[in-house]
Amino acid sequence: MWSASQPSPATRYEDQSAVQSRLKRPRLEIQTTAPAPPSRRSARKRLSARTPSTQGVVGRRRRMGDIQDMGLPPPSCPGPAQGSLLRRGPHSPESAKPRLSYLAIDPNSPHVPSSFPLVTRETLKELDLEAILRNPQLRHDLLFDPGLQFRPTSGRRKRELYDSYWRAVLRELETGCTCVSFDLEGGPHERVCICNGTPLPPSSPNWLVWIHAQDVVTMRMSSRIRPLLQELLEVIISVIQPSLHSAAPSGLDASSSIATHVRQHPSQIESLRQVFDLDLIEQELQHHVFDPSGLFRVIGDLLKCHCAPMRDRQVEAMVATAQLCAPGGGGSKADAVKAIRMCFDVLELMKLDIANHQLQALRPFLVHTSANYELKAFHESQGSSDMSISKTRRWLQDAHRVLSSSKNTIINHETQTRMNYRSLRKGDQIHFAALRALTDLVFVPPVPVVLSPGIDTPTTPAILSNCQSATSSPGYPETLYLDQSRMLVLSKDTADLTAFYMLLMLYRQLVHSDSGRSKAQTAKLDDAEMVQIKREIWSIGPHRIGYCFSREWHKRGKPSSSASSSMKGEEPFADDQDAEWVKWHSCMRDVILQIAMRATAARNPLSPPTSPDEGMLRLAERWADSNMKPGSPLSALLRDRVRNAVMDVVISQAHLPSQRSTTTRPSNPSEGVPDSVLSGTGLEPLAAEIQHLGERLAKLAVIHLNTYLPLYEQEGFLDLSS
Template identity: 25%
Template sequence: MDPATEREELARAFLEASDFPPVTKDSLGELDIQSIIYNPKLRHDINYDRDLSFRPNLDGTRGQQKHAAARTYWLALKAELILYARYFQGTPPLPRSTRTVQCMQRRIPKMFETLREVLKSLVPARDHGRVDEHLDVPKLMQEIERGVCDLLRLSESIAHLLKEHCAPMRDVWVDEMVGFMRNSMETKDTGKLAKGYTEGLSHLLGILEAMKLDVANHQIRNLKTLLIEDSVNFERHYHLDRIVNRRSRVNVEASHQWFESALTNYQQICMPRKRNMMLLQLEVFVRVTISALFSKGPLNLPDTFYMDQDRLLVLQTEIEDLVCFEMCFVMLDQLVRGFGNHESTSPGSRQVLRSSLDALLSQSADRGLAQWMKNSEAISDELVRQARIFSSCPPTHDLDLLQRANTYLRSMLKERFYSHAADLESYVVLQVLALVNRHIYSPPMELFNSLVPATISHSSTPPPLFGPTNTLHSQPAPFSDISNRITHILLLHWRIWGPIAYVQDEQDHNSTTEVLQPRSSSTTTTSSSPPPPPRVLPPPPAGTNLDPAVVTSMKAGEPPDNGQEALEFAHRPPSYQ
């Protein structure tokens, strides 16, 4: 970049950038223990993810905007440092005025104040005096004006403090930060000096953010059992509070009507009425929700599912993929017979085909039926190739066969998708109902341990008979994983929303209470068993520094609501390693 363009960019950034750095005490506030405890989305999501943790939320358009804003800020800070050098130490000297100094000092004082606030939130109270001594803002600004501010010494002092409290894995970052400061001292060029200081300060803020993330993720790990066990209690209080105060996004009446309609449509196909009403209602709820997952078009479920919307959309896409795999296995058998081989394809051959098609489709940003249609030519080519291999036919290129195979595959995907989906739905419904029956009284932590996989793997063992028609060709693992995830979502959802939105009259509410209160997994229960005693939350794990009032508020499940969504951080597998 030529000097004139660079000066113009620095001037624009100085005028337009935020006065505060990209990382502040307020922006890190949602990583505080109180914010974690009262974050309803995290409290819900932690039930479904073994590796849930915070990371900077830099995805999508918002992430790009934050990245651009941060770049503009650091350019503005560089411009401000250059202005200091020219105004206070330049030759010839410039006329000075208090107003000019105030206009010029827009960011550096706030940067030092931010560093002080964030550092004090990360170190024990006994070290707050050291932080105040190192980051005495008026003193630092006087030193800058006189040209005697030693930012290298300051960075070394902060580095020593950080290494006492941060994880050893961060020591390399701390040394890099000091290195930026040290290298900048070796130049006499004002622009390069300002650039080095800016890079060092940017790196320092990145370290502080990473330390805050480390602390937050450590707290999540320590409190995971407590948070999961209290999920139903917390979410019921949270949703009821918002409904009562007319701040809920959920239309309870519409949700109740949705469930009443489901009762009318599904109770005849459920098991005989000799069961109690609670079990009938739960089975209807299971069937209507799974039907929505397998239905054509957008996912049509009430507002009560808003916290599980993303999970359900992922499941819907995976279900479409499984149905498409099933049709490909059928077509593979037909191609094999066309090559004169009347043996059924082996589970191993189907697994090889699945892996090949997975690799082919992984190049697409999205999955689902639309991507299978888009990639039908490549998929049909792979099907013909695999059929030749299984039939021990020479690998010849038959253009007419490839075209006919592609036409046939597209026809199957268009015309037979939902008949194959119905076969899979019937199997998944039975599997989910069996899991619901097994876990109907399991506490949330037992659901987590039983239904959340550590890793998702595909079995290579032969599939069982899936019914009298035996139409499914996939290995059982993909179906089991989907059934486990559906069961987990539905059981927690029913316990939370059943008495709030679906079963509202007094008689049905009483009959539903039983399923909403988990029992000890060691006790065998039936629908006629007496109701369980009140559940007592476990104490926080040893070594967890948690105010007793915080634990009390967790048990009460009454979070304060500031009406804002968490935007700065996403609770996902961390990007910092």
């Protein structure tokens, strides 16, 4: 094998055409880098895009039989002026250079099978106990999900990478070929082998590229067999390695079984290395006499000593598959590759089992120390500069300013009394300011600046009405860096809730619209009927009914439009190829039609119609066109009503610091939103959704304040004099 640490040589590319040109062929070289072994990639994120290697210019070198130029070539000679041997077709300014000059070979391309197995020591290091203890995001997520566990990653992309690698291993075992071919556009091509008579360079990058006359580029790579066996050995050793930190911190003693494994580990590793003689295995493979059955019997016995009982059947299946390759077993090389692949799968599952067991044992310790650890990790990542938390300061300061200037009082749900924000003690003021800031941030998420030439795009959406200064700068506050994904989910839910509220309001307006009817003839709506309308909207509407208010609208710079455009047969955003947006318009057309139909039936209870009133349908379409978009006054008004109701739930769930020592959490936190908050607003049909959203936001707020309230209460952090 060749060392990957040596400098990368210039790899020559040769044209294998039998046609001898009368012109001098230029000598071109490409500087390339070796395909790097798997870095310390996340064990749970092994499917991230590979980093492209340094690209070079592809060319050809002159061969011995070429005739040198004696002057200018005649116009009829093949070359760049008339269409070279490597570029067919007439001359054009865009193709003045040979096509190969644009070809870039990337050994890390998805079309090139990996040189190493995708389950390695590095990819499994994220599951080590030390990595778990040093992972702030994992420890923070544990507070929200007590049943959090590691699971094997899955998906089409992973399966494609795995299958590509194992097909390449099997092909090398069966034919000895390690080649992969491309067309000149970099796409996959039927393999053209160059293994015979084309030795690999004796130094890095351990692969060679050959350009054929039929516009095919073949890359010959180094053998995958020895790296595969070497990695298999090292992964086995790392998985069965007894962790010296397996016992939980704070002085808990290790179990006797762990102590036994520690004593047995050296002898087990020694016996494993004896049967894992890589040089001997390579020689046996070259002479086609390698029998993997004995090796996998040893591996199976060793893994059974360390794996959970539920993995025994998978280990036995692996050993049975390898046993087919024994003399007289009738197995093939495909069975040997399958056994190795099964072994890697079992090792990954064993590592997951160990990590989940450690996570379960450490959960009380991690939860108890989460606040101090997160605050310490935050200070280490941000540094001591005041500018590192400038967004957080502005975010809380703006919320404090809004509450100070508001004439509304705050309801104390413990004493059922009203409180004035300005009369609260400092700690309680900061507490309420943080609750208000979090609620505003969920309802009005920060919008990144859309850079369009010649267009002044605001950094905040036009939907803002009052109290939006807390999110005037793009990006979330620094102290929410572990909760941004949760904040995004909550923001999408609030957009959906606002859209539901608007559609219910549309139904009310259609039913009670003035059309010459007397008050006695006006339909009377009850809560049960409104709940039924809500369910129908939920069933008919799109998956994200509030998509028109979401961050994607602003991130893509969508123009202000609405559902009615597509209702009339138009597709205003067809050029954007936005499938989700087109689907939203199509579903909203059905929702508006159903609302108009139900409103028509409510206005004519004695003679149920078979179709909606045309005038009412046009009115509903115009209403949607004017209001179901960011920036409309009605959408801002109704969103603020929903926000106030959710804020009341958050206050009832997150106790004041001065009350936490003497007051316990209500025994039934889901007793409902107070009627005083919902009455007169039309939010009664959405009471359950408001309660659920408020409880989720309150949980996030309590965890956040448990960590960062000491920082917010530091002298000089906030100016509470205003």
